[in-house]
Amino acid sequence: MNFKKKSRKETLTRTIRISGKVYDKICEIAEVNDISFNSVVNQILENFLNDEIGE
Numbered sequence: 001m002n003f004k005k006k007s008r009k010e011t012l013t014r015t016i017r018i019s020g021k022v023y024d025k026i027c028e029i030a031e032v033n034d035i036s037f038n039s040v041v042n043q044i045l046e047n048f049l050n051d052e053i054g055e
């Protein structure tokens with residue numbers, strides 16, 4: 001999966017709980033790609049949802 005810097009869009013604030021292992025991997029991806037943790041999470045979720053609903 002290619003991660004990219006994206007412009008800001010309207011956002012909502014939510015709290016989620018994730019495992020330490022997942023957190024560490026997301027942090028690693030963010031650092032390697034020079035993007036924020038939040039950007040990685042959003043891109044992962046968007047890609048998953050696009051695959052699931054066929055967009």
